[in-house]
Each structure stands twice: as C-alpha cells, then as structure tokens.
Amino acid sequence: MIRVMLPAHLRNLAKTDRVVELQVEGAVTQRAVLDALEAAYPMLRGTIRDTATWQRRPLVRFFAGKQDLSHEPPDAPLPAAVATGDEPFLVIGAMAGG
Amino acid sequence: MSGVRVLVGTRKGAFVLTSDEKRERWDVCGPHFAGWEMYHLKGSPVDPNRLYASQSSGWFGQTMQRSDDGGRTWEPVSNEFVYDGVPGTHQWYDGTQHPWEFTRVWHLEPSLTDPDTVYAGVEDAALFRSTDGGQSWHELSGLREVKGNLWQPGAGGMCLHTIVLDPNDPNRIVVAISAAGAFRTDDGGQTWLPINQGLKSPYELPDPDADVGHCVHNVAMHPSRPNVLFMQKHWDVMRTDNAGECWHEVSGNLPSDFGFPIAVHAHEPETVYVVPIKSDSEHYPPEGKLRVYRSRTGGHEWEALTDGLPQQDCYVNVLRDAMAVDSLDSCGIYVGTTGGQVYASANSGDSWTPIVRDLPSVLSVEVQTLQ
Numbered sequence: 001m002i003r004v005m006l007p008a009h010l011r012n013l014a015k016t017d018r019v020v021e022l023q024v025e026g027a028v029t030q031r032a033v034l035d036a037l038e039a040a041y042p043m044l045r046g047t048i049r050d051t052a053t054w055q056r057r058p059l060v061r062f063f064a065g066k067q068d069l070s071h072e073p074p075d076a077p078l079p080a081a082v083a084t085g086d087e088p089f090l091v092i093g094a095m096a097g098g
Numbered sequence: 099m100s101g102v103r104v105l106v107g108t109r110k111g112a113f114v115l116t117s118d119e120k121r122e123r124w125d126v127c128g129p130h131f132a133g134w135e136m137y138h139l140k141g142s143p144v145d146p147n148r149l150y151a152s153q154s155s156g157w158f159g160q161t162m163q164r165s166d167d168g169g170r171t172w173e174p175v176s177n178e179f180v181y182d183g184v185p186g187t188h189q190w191y192d193g194t195q196h197p198w199e200f201t202r203v204w205h206l207e208p209s210l211t212d213p214d215t216v217y218a219g220v221e222d223a224a225l226f227r228s229t230d231g232g233q234s235w236h237e238l239s240g241l242r243e244v245k246g247n248l249w250q251p252g253a254g255g256m257c258l259h260t261i262v263l264d265p266n267d268p269n270r271i272v273v274a275i276s277a278a279g280a281f282r283t284d285d286g287g288q289t290w291l292p293i294n295q296g297l298k299s300p301y302e303l304p305d306p307d308a309d310v311g312h313c314v315h316n317v318a319m320h321p322s323r324p325n326v327l328f329m330q331k332h333w334d335v336m337r338t339d340n341a342g343e344c345w346h347e348v349s350g351n352l353p354s355d356f357g358f359p360i361a362v363h364a365h366e367p368e369t370v371y372v373v374p375i376k377s378d379s380e381h382y383p384p385e386g387k388l389r390v391y392r393s394r395t396g397g398h399e400w401e402a403l404t405d406g407l408p409q410q411d412c413y414v415n416v417l418r419d420a421m422a423v424d425s426l427d428s429c430g431i432y433v434g435t436t437g438g439q440v441y442a443s444a445n446s447g448d449s450w451t452p453i454v455r456d457l458p459s460v461l462s463v464e465v466q467t468l469q
Binding site for chain 1: 200
C-alpha cells in the first residue's frame with residue numbers, strides 16, 4: 001500500500017487521518033498516486049492539481065525520502081521506498097509566510 | 099418562534115450567528131472551515147436549511163460546500179468550474195490579451211424557487227449555474243460575449259460579485275463585475291445586455307460613458323420593485339427605475355460616495371443603506387467614524403447612523419458582500435468589517451450593537467430570517 005501524508009486543511013476537507021493508504025496499480029508515479037488519492041477522496045480534486053491542466057498547484061509541494069519531488073515529471077517513478085510503503089509520499093502546503 | 103441566522107464569511111473561516119426575533123442575545127458557532135477564506139455563504143430562500151458556501155485557499159484553490167441542516171454539518175460538492183467552449187481572452191494589466199482563468203467563487207445566489215439551483219459568480223468573471231445542488235456547474239457563457247475581450251481586472255481581480263434575481267421574472271438576472279460593469283439577461287442567461295448607460299467614470303476610464311469597463315461594486319433591489327436597482331459604484335451611488343436602461347446619480351449629501359456594499363430595507367423600498375469609505379486609495383471611513391448612511395427617499399438625501407458604531411479612530415472597511423438585511427417586522431441590518439466586527443441593528447439602523455468583535459477580517463455577511 002502506498003502511504004500519502006496530507007496537510008491539515010486537506011485532511012479536514014477529506015475528513016480523514018493524517019496518513020491515508022492507497023492501492024496503486026502499475027507503476028508508482030506522482031500521477032498514479034494522485035489519481036488513486038482523488039478516486040478515494042473526490043473532494044480533493046482540484047486542491048492539489050488544477051483540474052483543467054493537471055498541473056500541480058503552485059503552492060503545493062511533494063516530498064518523499066527527504067527529497068523535493070515537486071518538479072519531477074508526473075510520470076516519473078517515485079522512490080522505491082514510497083512504492084513499497086516504507087516511506088510516505090508527502091503532500092505539503094508550501095511555506096508562504098513572511 | 100421566529101429568529102435570524104447570520105452567515106459570516108471571513109479570511110480564516112465561517113461563523114454562524116443565531117438569535118431570536120429580539121436580536122439581543124447571540125449564539126456564535128464556528129469557525130467552520132478554519133483557516134480557509136470563506137468568500138460567501140448564502141441560504142436558499144425556499145429551504146432555509148440548505149446553505150451553500152464558497153471555500154478557498156491560496157494553497158489549495160477553490161472548494162465548495164453545502165449544508166442541508168442549516169450549517170451544523172457540511173459536505174463538499176463539485177468545485178469544477180470549466181468555462182464553456184474555448185475560454186477566450188480578456189484585457190490584462192499591460193494591455194495584452196490574457197486567457198480566462200478560473201480563480202475563485204466570489205458570490206453564491208440560490209434560486210428563489212428551487213433549493214437545488216444556485217448561481218455562482220466567479221473570478222475570472224463569469225456566471226455559473228448548478229441545478230443539482232452544486233454537484234455540477236455549467237457556465238452561462240453568453241455573458242462573456244458582451245465585449246468580454248475588453249474587460250480587465252481591477253485591483254481586486256476580475257470578479258463577478260453580484261447576482262440579482264428578479265422575483266417576478268425567472269428569466270431576468272442582473273449581474274455586476276468589477277471593472278466591467280452591470281449586465282442583464284431577459285432570457286434566462288442565454289443573451290446579455292450591458293446596462294451601464296448613465297454611469298460616469300472619468301477617473302477610471304478614457305471614455306467616461308463607455309458601454310463596459312465601469313467598476314461596479316454592488317447592486318441591490320427590493321423584491322417588490324424589481325425594475326428599481328440601487329448601485330454602489332467605485333465612486334457614485336446610482337439608481338435606475340427601468341432595470342438598468344438608464345442610471346442616475348443619487349449620492350446627494352454623502353460625505354463620500356465611494357464604498358462597497360449597498361442594501362435596501364426589507365419593508366421600505368425607498369430606504370437604502372450605504373457605508374461611505376474615504377477613497378479608493380484609503381479604504382476606511384471618512385474621519386475615522388464608521389457610519390452607515392440611510393436614505394428614506396430612494397437616494398439624494400442621506401442621514402448618518404452612528405448610535406453604537408465607533409465614532410473615533412476607526413479605520414476598518416466594509417466589503418461589498420458584508421452588509422445584509424433581515425425581514426423581521428422591525429427590519430434588522432448587519433454590517434461586517436475588515437476588523438472582524440459584525441454590527442447589528444434591530445431597528446432599521448437607528449442603533450447598533452456588535453454581535454462579535456474579534457473575528458478574522460469579514461468578507462461577507464448574509465442573513466436568513468427564520469419563521
């Protein structure tokens with residue numbers, strides 16, 4: 001199972017725990033994980049990716065294994081530790097303070 | 099027993115304030131959607147338990163919420179606002195054309211007859227309608243064919259912020275858009291007319307009498323006289339007696355005719371309320387005194403309502419959707435400020451009391467009269 005860690009606002013919106021577990025078929029990529037997340041929690045559609053362009057929203061970041069994967073291609077394989085469920089895939093609201 | 103439910107949208111969540119018909123003691127419930135910008139919440143006139151809310155965030159975009167129990171519980175509904183066909187372009191700040199891009203929902207207007215039908219005014223400016231309780235949204239795209247390529251965003255964005263439904267004619271809708279103007283449909287939203295004749299914007303537009311481009315801030319109507327509309331423009335308070343065919347100025351003796359909201363008394367169609375703001379660069383009340391102004395003559399002659407409102411060192415603003423009236427026998431008026439206060443008057447504005455003093459900055463105030 002893939003583990004995805006959500007920021008507080010999205011946990012509240014989806015009425016779920018901090019970490020959700022998802023079954024992902026095939027290659028474990030950003031796109032596959034987000035597709036599975038949105039299928040399980042339709043209220044999250046549009047909050048992480050723009051539904052028109054499927055681009056990551058500008059102030060959302062993706063971290064895993066201490067790496068910022070935000071700028072990786074959506075179909076690039078995620079780290080093996082994410083694919084095995086040993087490491088969570090983190091969806092982060094970017095720092096935007098002063 | 100009758101009472102009121104005041105729906106308050108703020109920069110960091112929504113609050114529901116309730117009271118009986120005396121409007122002296124208030125129950126404050128919230129924050130709902132803590133941390134989210136709640137641009138607008140509004141209840142169905144047909145089913146007061148049916149509420150719609152616009153919830154947005156700079157991080158996570160627009161989401162939409164619906165309540166079927168008067169705001170106690172909420173469920174997300176569709177947040178997919180897809181412009182009809184090829185979105186096209188509008189003017190950008192630098193004079194170039196810029197693609198229409200959805201940003202957020204500014205205003206929700208539930209149908210007067212069907213709790214599952216609701217209109218949404220969005221940025222970049224367009225009007226959407228849902229007929230299934232918010233499960234899907236469809237654009238009434240004829241609006242953007244009215245010289246939409248000439249519309250351009252103002253300082254607050256290019257938002258459709260006002261939707262006025264005609265109680266006598268379900269096919270007639272008036273909308274207003276910042277830095278584009280007012281528009282009317284008489285065929286249920288298929289085709290639209292600009293209704294800006296008589297508006298003058300000499301300091302905002304190269305042609306002060308242009309068809310489109312006027313920065314309309316808010317429009318209000320009394321349901322008994324749908325052809326009479328009152329407008330708070332960027333500068334100037336305006337009135338039309340023919341559904342927008344021609345407007346004339348009724349600013350009269352106001353200390354400033356700049357402002358955002360405008361409202362009409364629930365039982366007196368000629369009684370109108372505005373909140374004068376010093377200027378477009380100084381978004382606070384003149385002289386540091388928060389004064390709601392009331393005209394009992396449909397404009398021109400205005401009186402300051404001050405009893406209970408701060409009359410010194412007050413530098414808050416009242417945004418366009420942050421004034422509302424209830425329809426109890428003694429009409430109540432509600433004003434929310436960017437300082438987080440919501441002031442209420444249970445006597446048509448003669449005297450005021452703060453319901454709450456320390457909310458986040460208030461974006462919108464709506465009131466439901468409960469029987």
